[in-house]
Amino acid sequence: MSIIMDVMKTAVRLAPGSWLPGGTPDPLMNKHGLIGKPASRIDGPLKVQGKARFAAEVSLPGLVYASLLYSTIARGRIATLETAEAEAAPGVALVMTYRNAPRMAPPPLMMSAPKAAGASGLPIMQDAEIRWNGQPVALVLAQTQEQADHAVSLIRVTYAVAPAVTSFDAAKAKARTPENILGEPSSIEIGDAEKALKDAAFKVDLIYRTPRHNHNAIELHAATVAWNGDQLTVHDATQMVNGTAWTLAQVFGVKEEQVRVLSPYVGGGFGGKGLGDHQILAIAASRLSGRPVRILLSREGVYRVVGGRTTTEQRVALGAKPDGTLAALIHTGVAATPTRNVCPEQFSFPARHLYAANAIKVAQQVTDMDMLANIFMRAPGESVGTYALECAIDELAEAMQLDPIELRRRIEPEKDPTSGTPFSSRHLVEAYRHGAERFGWDRRDPTPRSRREGEWLIGMGCATATYPYYRMPGGAARIRLTADGRAIVQMASHEMGMGTATVQAQHAAERLGLEYEKVSFEYGDTSLPSGTLAGGSSQTASIAAAIIAVSEVLTKELLKLAGNDSPLAGLKPDEVEARDGGLCHVDEPGRFESYVSILKRAHRDELVCEAEAPQPFEMWKYSMHSYGAQFCEVRVNAVTGEIRVSRFLGSFDCGRILNAKTATSQFKGGIIMGLGLALSEETLFDERSGRIMNPSLAEYHVPVHMDVPAIEVIWTDIPDPHSPLGAHGIGEIGITGVGAAVANAVYNATGKRIRELPITLDKLL
Amino acid sequence: MNFTINEHSYEAELDNRTSLLDLLRNHLGFTGTKKGCDQGACGACTVLVDGERINSCLALAVQYQGRAITTIEGVGTAGEMHALQRAFVEHDGFQCGYCTPGQICSAIGMADEIKRGVPSAVTEHVAAHNIDFSNEEIRERMSGNLCRCGAYNGIVEAVRETFAEELAS
Numbered sequence: 045m046s047i048i049m050d051v052m053k054t055a056v057r058l059a060p061g062s063w064l065p066g067g068t069p070d071p072l073m074n075k076h077g078l079i080g081k082p083a084s085r086i087d088g089p090l091k092v093q094g095k096a097r098f099a100a101e102v103s104l105p106g107l108v109y110a111s112l113l114y115s116t117i118a119r120g121r122i123a124t125l126e127t128a129e130a131e132a133a134p135g136v137a138l139v140m141t142y143r144n145a146p147r148m149a150p151p152p153l154m155m156s157a158p159k160a161a162g163a164s165g166l167p168i169m170q171d172a173e174i175r176w177n178g179q180p181v182a183l184v185l186a187q188t189q190e191q192a193d194h195a196v197s198l199i200r201v202t203y204a205v206a207p208a209v210t211s212f213d214a215a216k217a218k219a220r221t222p223e224n225i226l227g228e229p230s231s232i233e234i235g236d237a238e239k240a241l242k243d244a245a246f247k248v249d250l251i252y253r254t255p256r257h258n259h260n261a262i263e264l265h266a267a268t269v270a271w272n273g274d275q276l277t278v279h280d281a282t283q284m285v286n287g288t289a290w291t292l293a294q295v296f297g298v299k300e301e302q303v304r305v306l307s308p309y310v311g312g313g314f315g316g317k318g319l320g321d322h323q324i325l326a327i328a329a330s331r332l333s334g335r336p337v338r339i340l341l342s343r344e345g346v347y348r349v350v351g352g353r354t355t356t357e358q359r360v361a362l363g364a365k366p367d368g369t370l371a372a373l374i375h376t377g378v379a380a381t382p383t384r385n386v387c388p389e390q391f392s393f394p395a396r397h398l399y400a401a402n403a404i405k406v407a408q409q410v411t412d413m414d415m416l417a418n419i420f421m422r423a424p425g426e427s428v429g430t431y432a433l434e435c436a437i438d439e440l441a442e443a444m445q446l447d448p449i450e451l452r453r454r455i456e457p458e459k460d461p462t463s464g465t466p467f468s469s470r471h472l473v474e475a476y477r478h479g480a481e482r483f484g485w486d487r488r489d490p491t492p493r494s495r496r497e498g499e500w501l502i503g504m505g506c507a508t509a510t511y512p513y514y515r516m517p518g519g520a521a522r523i524r525l526t527a528d529g530r531a532i533v534q535m536a537s538h539e540m541g542m543g544t545a546t547v548q549a550q551h552a553a554e555r556l557g558l559e560y561e562k563v564s565f566e567y568g569d570t571s572l573p574s575g576t577l578a579g580g581s582s583q584t585a586s587i588a589a590a591i592i593a594v595s596e597v598l599t600k601e602l603l604k605l606a607g608n609d610s611p612l613a614g615l616k617p618d619e620v621e622a623r624d625g626g627l628c629h630v631d632e633p634g635r636f637e638s639y640v641s642i643l644k645r646a647h648r649d650e651l652v653c654e655a656e657a658p659q660p661f662e663m664w665k666y667s668m669h670s671y672g673a674q675f676c677e678v679r680v681n682a683v684t685g686e687i688r689v690s691r692f693l694g695s696f697d698c699g700r701i702l703n704a705k706t707a708t709s710q711f712k713g714g715i716i717m718g719l720g721l722a723l724s725e726e727t728l729f730d731e732r733s734g735r736i737m738n739p740s741l742a743e744y745h746v747p748v749h750m751d752v753p754a755i756e757v758i759w760t761d762i763p764d765p766h767s768p769l770g771a772h773g774i775g776e777i778g779i780t781g782v783g784a785a786v787a788n789a790v791y792n793a794t795g796k797r798i799r800e801l802p803i804t805l806d807k808l809l
Numbered sequence: 810m811n812f813t814i815n816e817h818s819y820e821a822e823l824d825n826r827t828s829l830l831d832l833l834r835n836h837l838g839f840t841g842t843k844k845g846c847d848q849g850a851c852g853a854c855t856v857l858v859d860g861e862r863i864n865s866c867l868a869l870a871v872q873y874q875g876r877a878i879t880t881i882e883g884v885g886t887a888g889e890m891h892a893l894q895r896a897f898v899e900h901d902g903f904q905c906g907y908c909t910p911g912q913i914c915s916a917i918g919m920a921d922e923i924k925r926g927v928p929s930a931v932t933e934h935v936a937a938h939n940i941d942f943s944n945e946e947i948r949e950r951m952s953g954n955l956c957r958c959g960a961y962n963g964i965v966e967a968v969r970e971t972f973a974e975e976l977a978s
């Protein structure tokens with residue numbers, strides 16, 4: 045991290061809280077009106093009628109369809125490439141390879157610039173070099189998808205194979221410590237943890253392994269693209285419209301303003317819908333052919349070109365004192381990565397913030413493998429990191445003959461254990477208490493294999509969920525207040541199923557004192573004020589902060605506009621509040637004027653204001669995280685080893701919940717993906733060839749209806765006084781802790797500790 | 810070739826390799842039917858043919874001339890949504906909404922299967938006339954429709970509420 049950043053961080057930490065955004069708690073954080081209401085999704089009717097238009101569903105005149113051919117080796121060069129037959133095939137408009145692809149700059153690597161979105165920063169179809177097994181080597185455009193797919197099958201490629209590092213074991217031997225892990229130090233040591241471990245009264249020292257995962261959003265990655273001179277339009281399925289537009293501008297040498305990215309609906313993202321080779325290749329082919337292009341990856345194609353979660357090997361060692369507090373907490377390990385990659389699977393993050401210990405050691409390493417670049421996948425790091433850490437806590441509790449919830453209560457820290465900063469809001473113990481009561485934790489017998497019904501062994505487990513609070517810098521929002529008393533709020537943000545437009549309309553209506561029906565939220569288009577990405581569970585807070593900023597500007601402008609003839613005359617912004625479709629004096633409700641009346645008197649059709657959200661300094665001042673307690677009951681068949689999750693409850697502490705209905709869905713969705721992580725999901729990577737062996741939904745097993753019981757979700761609903769609306773993003777926390785809760789339940793049922801995911805039945809036999 | 814979709818007739822000139830799904834999406838603009846795998850593994854492409862649910866990605870369009878095809882655009886009427894569509898909104902039976910048209914078409918076909926006494930893997934008596942409309946039956950029979958957003962609980966609630974009365978045995 046740069047010295048300037050360090051200095052700034054220290055300055056912020058020393059500054060009085062009231063100077064910072066979130067210094068004075070958001071007045072809406074305790075207000076019970078629209079905020080928190082279980083409003084149904086605004087776009088619900090469109091979605092259930094099949095009217096929501098996704099990226100591959102935009103039709104343009106003269107559209108041609110793209111199909112890709114993927115390399116079958118991990119490292120080497122294309123030796124021969126025969127395309128004549130494909131070029132002559134019916135309907136073919138273009139065959140593009142490295143020989144004729146336009147010259148393009150490599151997409152700047154994510155985090156190298158504020159809007160950089162490249163996953164690997166590697167050049168795309170610019171030379172004969174092969175860098176991973178599955179790299180696109182040719183693209184065909186044809187009048188129909190069938191013709192394009194057929195023509196691809198006619199291309200002949202041979203390779204000069206070079207040695208490749210495709211074995212994680214081999215790569216691990218040469219693992220290296222990266223400069224940082226997403227801006228955080230790669231390792232932290234407080235005291236001598238190894239010595240403290242050696243001397244501890246109780247200890248566990250364990251290795252956990254987790255496999256690769258793929259997002260598998262049901263919508264396949266797609267884009268419909270067109271050039272008009274140097275103007276580029278991209279109908280995309282993306283979680284980062286602005287990042288995509290800026291990065292494409294660098295790749296194609298045009299101005300950011302010349303690129304418009306639209307993405308009103310995204311059929312599931314989970315971290316996987318960013319900027320990949322497929323959009324760039326389609327845009328290049330469109331430029332070369334002069335035709336609008338639709339690219340829709342096949343399911344196999346998604347596995348070949350869009351990375352996922354990577355495999356990890358983690359050591360967790362815990363040493364406890366007789367009083368049940370921790371003497372040592374160690375969490376170290378390696379994640380498989382290619383050389384150029386920004387997704388290190390930050391599994392050591394939870395251990396940095398969760399528990400108090402006298403001595404702490406966390407350290408993460410990465411490898412240099414010849415493989416597709418990893419991409420963030422729902423709670424990258426935290427999902428698999430909590431599996432290791434929370435299984436180890438359960439093992440330690442057992443060694444100490446202590447209830448695992450009681451152990452966690454004893455190691456609850458007062459301030460952040462590694463940074464030393466105060467927590468902004470932390471009610472984990474409370475979440476456990478509510479969850480345990482509701483789940484009937486007291487009915488659990490700590491002795492494994494003690495509950496049985498016929499062939500079925502029944503067990504319960506729990507684990508902590510945690511995910512950081514993030515708010516991204518740089519977003520701006522605009523409000524158009526119209527003369528008929530409506531507000532249109534605009535910000536280039538994203539909807540992949542989180543309920544963005546619904547929740548922000550609830551927010552803006554409450555903030556502006558308008559009826560919910562009079563407010564709409566527009567997003568998903570770079571022609572709107574620039575938003576931030578939908579990632580890191582940051583979008584809700586990022587948009588909310590921008591809306592707060594612009595509504596403050598709006599109030600100022602309204603007071604100016606109201607002038608001397610208004611009942612509001614002479615009042616300052618902090619003396620008024622929004623209510624009943626207008627502004628009024630905070631203490632004298634009679635001094636009120638409606639927006640309609642203010643605009644009318646000023647002869648204005650509308651008032652338009654725009655403002656940028658302040659820098660997210662609250663994240664530096666405080667240790668800001670979401671928490672949860674996950675409870676699981678499993679039934680394991682004693683004969684076949686089959687595992688069924690019979691009950692699940694998540695008890696969360698994520699600040700103020702903004703919409704009870706959509707929040708429930710988001711938590712449950714995370715938990716269900718966690719059940720997949722625990723029991724069935726694994727991307728099989730051939731260690732000899734570097735090829736993914738199960739690139740389909742038939743061979744990669746995501747949870748289906750029958751795998752999912754009725755899940756219960758509860759929350760503390762305690763606002764975080766330092767975040768906009770008192771809220772935290774909740775997209776990722778649901779998946780964290782689930783792997784461990786299931787594994788701990790499986791242990792309670794069977795007496796077997798499974799320290800390698802997924803927990804499949806063969807591991808129990 | 811001539812196709813009957815949502816009670817209207819459509820002409821299309823087609824490659825004989827074209828799937829029913831691609832006919833709908835790419836040739837006729839019925840983009841409500843979704844593609845999630847193109848290989849029969851996700852159910853996003855479910856449509857009704859003569860009232861029975863099929864994966865349209867596994868069907869060759871040429872074989873479906875003269876059959877009554879119903880897509881999500883033909884569920885409910887122009888003025889009013891089908892009760893199941895309303896229940897999906899009410900119970901939040903979706904997040905991104907991409908699997909949703911397939912879930913809805915599939916559930917309509919499924920309810921009819923139960924009515925006709927078609928047993929499933931969890932039906933206790935294979936020859937039973939009245940199949941219990943339980944959550945387990947719904948979950949088993951809907952397991953061919955994947956939802957990666959994990960809206961399963963809401964989907965089961967919506968399906969149950971919509972068809973419970975009709976299927977009370």
Ligand code: FES
Nearest residue numbers: 847849851852866
């Ligand atoms: S698209 Fe037909 S089953 Fe997946």
Ligand code: FES
Nearest residue numbers: 904906908956958
């Ligand atoms: S709602 Fe997104 S896949 Fe089902």
